[in-house]
Amino acid sequence: MLAPAVSLACALLLAQPGNEAPVLHPPTTPLPAQDWHAPTVCLRLPPTKNVPSGEWRAQCDDTAQVCRVSPLRELDAEGVETDRLQARVTTCSIAFDEETAERVKGYRMELARAAAPPGWYRDERGRVMQFNFDLNRRVWLGGAWAPLWHDGQVQGRMRADFGIAVEAPSQRGKRLHRLRFLETELHLGVPSLDLTAARYDFSVERDDPLFRVTTFFGKPRRHDLHLNLGLWMETLRVEELERGGEVGRFLTWGTLHATVDLWHSKDLVSYVRVRAGPSFERDYANGFNTFVPGAALEADLTLDRDGFHHLRLGVEAEKVLLAPAVAGRPLRPERLRLQAGYEVIILAINDQPLSLLVDGRGMKRGDITGVPEQWEWSASAGLRFSLWAPARRSAPMATSVKE
Amino acid sequence: MLMLGLALLLATAADVPRGVPDDDACVALDERGERYPICFDPGDGFVVGTRMRLSGSAMAQAVRTGVHIRSGRSSRSKGSPWFNNHRLLGLDAWDGEQRGLTFTAYDGTLRRHLEEGFILVPTARPARIPFPFDVTVALRLGHLERRVWEGPGWTLETGRLGLLLDPIRAETERVWFGVGPVAGHAVRRSREGVSHTVAPFTELMFDAGLESRDGLWALRASGLAGWSIGIERGLYFRARTDVGLERVVLAVADQPVVLQLSGAYVHRDAGLARRSEWTANVGLAVRVFGAR
Structure with missing residues (x-):
């Protein structure tokens, strides 16, 4: 000492x-x-x-x-x-x-x-x-090769993506606020755009149990049931896509989901959770508003202490309600989405990380007029350059990590 | 004239050590002992100017306004300096047979300077490979072009983002040269309808600037070339370059009045019809709040 x-x-x-x-x-x-x-x-x-x-x-x-x-x-x-x-x-x-x-x-x-x-x-x-990067606080720019398997055909696509991610813990570290701005994915080849103006959610570690159950079989025992309920919301999401010559255009005015963390890391950064709730949407290809309840199971895991390895998984289901009848599509169309992705930092240029991103996605939707409901699959591999990306809040000293 | 200015600028830039001059060196005293500024910052001020614009065989009078802000800051997350140039609400309007205007909501460059750039390879014991470049983010938002003489319609570049590498790595905001790929989106509305194009880092851009230490001379050049892709169809090649030279000729009430010479060439990108054209300009501008 x-x-x-x-x-x-x-x-x-x-x-x-x-x-x-x-x-x-x-x-x-x-x-x-x-x-x-x-x-x-x-x-x-x-x-x-x-x-x-x-x-x-x-x-x-x-x-x-x-x-x-x-x-x-x-x-x-x-x-x-x-x-x-x-x-x-x-x-x-x-x-x-x-x-x-x-x-x-x-x-x-x-x-x-x-x-x-x-x-x-x-x-x-x-x-x-x-040597330690927080990819949950960054401005990223990326590009990827993302071919699409649709209707028995493989179609070449390129993807450009952009986004701003911000994370802020509460003072006592019991709550973690996450913000995303202008998260954008643009596909070329088979054109599609997915842009969300703003998204907010939080994870929380509650000290008090939601319920406590006391059993009296033998020695009385108390069993605490902790439920970490949170919130997830987004606003102004634009989704445009073209399939088989038909076009779908959707604007989500707002989405409000309740979340339950099935698991989260001690610092709340990694989580596995379910969320469910309603959203209000405009189908501006057909010109009407709809009510869309949805639910998702998702995980975002930072796999190592230095923030180099990230795994993201998601399964999401939505049902479009209150839509008038449209010829060529079901009255209450459904959407199903699957996603699994892995991102790893391969090097850093002037302390700005460059990462490799690979992912696989599946989607089945019946809300595009004239396009039959069927599964489509895509895979992608690309690079992301991140600005900002400070050291993680839990970053260790170099002496204890590298020596 | 342009070459003469460039030669003088290079001479003054090379003669002096890097950095901003002392406050005393930027102030002179008149016979009565009153102080007046003799240094100016070409990157700061509210600019209003008028000029003659020659394009093809058409001569026209033009006006230009805009707000220029130059700032420097030290990154909290990285602990290294940033040299930033912001240009806001830039309007350029010209009269004559080929009346038109351009308006840019924001155009800026943000350069992060490292004394010794490197690539970190995250091996167990981090390896450091020399990378002799500063990284510059070049961002332009809301660039509108309207040419009345072409009929109804306009071109709007909603956003353009470039990641530029600067091999000069100057420790001052007065010298820069960045080159790198650019991504952007533009929409053209004409009689035929609306068409969108995107450039997913398929264009190459450079941006360079050189200013004398006292800010009396400033040279700036930029260029862009590459392909953009039509969302509906088509692949479009375009190129454009412009160069401008400024000289502070006098100051009125301590506000610099600047003689501006500039020239530009656009290849298959001017207006709705994607024309090729060149322009030359000469004019005067006052840069209010431009004293250093």
Whole structure:
């Protein structure tokens, strides 16, 4: 444990002319890292060939009589300091405490890497890079090859997608709010557009049980039934698609679903849930409004601590009610959708993740006039580039992950 | 004139160190000891101007207005600087035989600068591959073109989004050069009806700018070429490029008055009929609140 008692002070005094200069010990492999939470002092040591400025950051441990020091600036490929200050470091302080400075003069000076904030990694040259990404907070742009199997034929399609995802936990971390804006999928080849202006939902971990049941067989026992009820809503969803020369055009004014989390992770980010409720829609190809109850079972799972692997599954059913009779389609058409997708970050460009997305989808719907109700299937493989994507709230320190 | 301006601009840009000049260097004192600005920011201000527009053999008078905002910020999530240029509510209208206008609700570039760009390969021990580019997001929303002389109809580019790579990676907002793919959607309404086209990153765009340290000279060039796909049918190739040079010639009440020279060429993309045409412009504009 690095003792905060040894404030920096050693700093400038160590550099005083006449003081006995401390000796830097040769680096060990792997290079140890400083502690992100420990106080750091700015330290001036005699110039060396690799660090001619003599400016260092130090964390000292009184008990072990050791100071871990790292150069104030990044190093080049030859290990010589550049003019770039290390990025994303805590501020190092300067204080004048003669007593402390005198004491640490005899401490062992060990080379170390400066600490990096949670979710970031710093290499031996002091360069910092993000290794943990929150894909639930991002602006994404993507493209994919997404062929469609419909009516016994395979048709080539391309997909462009876009969206803005925001997530915010409540203060106590018992509720997680999710927002999506302008989530868009545009297919070319067999044209279709699916755009949702805004979507909101939340997951909650309730402290109080919805019911409690006490049994009196033998020793009385209490059984708590927790039900994490939440809400899911969206507004202004536009769906346009063309099948066999016929066109369906739908505008959802609003959807309101109740959700029940069957399971969610401790941080509420991953979940398996069911949701159900009504929506109000306009079929603007036929010119009338409809009432559409629906239900879904869906899962969104972040599979690893660093947010690289994501699995999304969904089964959804809807029934279109209150629609006038239209020749060429059922009076109460149904829609069924299946979806399974996997997204993995393959690399990051300037700390912005680039991910590979593969998914498979199935759909059966009878609401397009003149198109018989039948299953159609599609598969896709493509890339997504994400802007923003900060480190996850649960991001660990690099030292505990990579070393 | 254009070449002379470019040469002067390059000379002044190369002579000075990077960064914004000191406040004192941007202010001069008159005989009475009163201060007045001598540096200006070409990326800031409310712009109103008039100019002569030559297209083919037709000469016309034109007006131009718009709001330019330049901002810089440090990313909280990444801890690196952004250099942003925003242009809002840009209107360009011209009279004459070929009367028309363009209006752009928003046109901006947002460049994230890294001193040492890289690609991270997420191996157990993260590997870092040099990637010597800044990434720029170029966004344009609501660009309307109306040409009265072509008859009823208009062209509206609802949105265009580009991901550009900038190899210059300047540590200043005064120099940039981004090139990269663009996605966009446009709709044309004419007598024949409405047609939609999309470009799913099938077009390539560049955007470049160079400004002198004191902001008296500014050069900007941009271009776009590639294919857009008709939702109903068709594949359309188009290309366009424009270059503009500005020189602050005087300041009235500390607001810079700018001489503007510009030229543009459009290949199969002008108006409803997707014409090819070139234009040249010369004019004056005042950039209110453009002092640095």
